Amino acid sequence: MGKVRSRIRSSIDLEQMGHQVGELMIPWSDNAVPLGYHPIPIINIKNGTGKKLLIVGGNHGDEFEGPSAIMRVSQRISVSGINGQILLIPGLSFDAITQSRRTNPLDNKNMNRVFPGNPNGSPTEMLASYLENELMQNFDAIIDLHSGGKASFFMPCSLAYKSQNGKLFQKNLELAKAFGISTIWLLGKNNDNRSLNSAADRANIPMIAAELGGGGGVDPDMTNMAEIGIFNILNHLKIYKGSDTLAGSKFEKIEISNPNASIYSPAFGLFDRIVKAGDIISKGQTAGWFHYITEPERASIKLKFEHSGIILAHSNRGIVKKGEMLALVANKLCLGT
Numbered sequence: 450m451g452k453v454r455s456r457i458r459s460s461i462d463l464e465q466m467g468h469q470v471g472e473l474m475i476p477w478s479d480n481a482v483p484l485g486y487h488p489i490p491i492i493n494i495k496n497g498t499g500k501k502l503l504i505v506g507g508n509h510g511d512e513f514e515g516p517s518a519i520m521r522v523s524q525r526i527s528v529s530g531i532n533g534q535i536l537l538i539p540g541l542s543f544d545a546i547t548q549s550r551r552t553n554p555l556d557n558k559n560m561n562r563v564f565p566g567n568p569n570g571s572p573t574e575m576l577a578s579y580l581e582n583e584l585m586q587n588f589d590a591i592i593d594l595h596s597g598g599k600a601s602f603f604m605p606c607s608l609a610y611k612s613q614n615g616k617l618f619q620k621n622l623e624l625a626k627a628f629g630i631s632t633i634w635l636l637g638k639n640n641d642n643r644s645l646n647s648a649a650d651r652a653n654i655p656m657i658a659a660e661l662g663g664g665g666g667v668d669p670d671m672t673n674m675a676e677i678g679i680f681n682i683l684n685h686l687k688i689y690k691g692s693d694t695l696a697g698s699k700f701e702k703i704e705i706s707n708p709n710a711s712i713y714s715p716a717f718g719l720f721d722r723i724v725k726a727g728d729i730i731s732k733g734q735t736a737g738w739f740h741y742i743t744e745p746e747r748a749s750i751k752l753k754f755e756h757s758g759i760i761l762a763h764s765n766r767g768i769v770k771k772g773e774m775l776a777l778v779a780n781k782l783c784l785g786t
């Protein structure tokens with residue numbers, strides 16, 4: 450018996466030339482759709498024999514900057530200007546996107562924590578397996594656009610996986626530089642190997658992700674940055690002539706080398722934040738007040754950083770649960786590392 454093929458298929462032939470819209474079809478029998486399929490809209494633009502780029506947004510369903518940038522790109526690009534292929538998936542976790550939820554309501558799974566997935570698993574697991582084992586094999590590069598969603602806010606950055614394969618790592622870095630955002634977050638040993646970045650690494654496909662602010666809406670500066678970044682990469686891969694520009698000759702690299710440097714909520718309460726994403730912080734500095742709002746007789750405490758670094762992201766919530774990320778701390782790396 451051979452390998453189980455995916456149950457997911459595309460409604461359009463992705464090898465066909467031209468501009469086509471269609472959908473990935475997930476067969477999942479539930480009360481809403483007992484005998485049909487759950488669609489994920491896709492846009493495929495193909496012409497000539499150049500490189501092939503897969504662009505994904507909505508990996509998490511409450512992050513709308515990436516999907517907005519991808520929809521803009523689909524409106525701007527004409528097939529005659531293309532040499533190669535661009536497959537746009539503006540809302541990968543589509544049922545999550547339609548409900549502004551991080552995880553997929555079909556199975557409550559987090560798309561970026563299920564790779565390599567399972568061809569016989571739940572919708573999200575089936576999709577992960579299809580992406581890792583079938584779809585991405587046909588592409589020369591991948592972009593996956595994220596933001597902090599409703600829960601958090603990230604300083605804008607591109608993410609490059611520190612592959613054990615040196616050549617692949619260099620290609621990931623080249624993509625990050627071409628994208629143009631000046632901060633590059635290197636995904637090292639503390640990265641979750643159930644992410645799309647890890648899947649691309651296993652499949653030996655160059656890839657970057659991006660974090661584009663957050664808040665659960667659409668920030669115009671972040672969306673502009675993503676749109677420009679996509680055109681820069683299309684130009685870099687010689688798929689589409691004419692890049693937009695983004696100041697981008699100087700880059701800084703950051704990494705989360707010490708997960709214990711980040712601050713998590715000590716209890717249920719109110720996080721009264723006084724720092725912002727992108728701030729450089731030093732050991733002993735205050736991140737904010739923590740108020741025991743359900744027990745006002747208790748004294749509020751000052752949450753302090755135990756290590757120096759840069760704030761990569763912070764919570765976007767006021768009320769937080771014990772264990773929630775309040776401030777994600779990374780370190781700047783020396784140039785050349």
Ligand SMILES: [Zn+2]
Nearest residue numbers: 509512595596
């Ligand atoms: Zn995300």
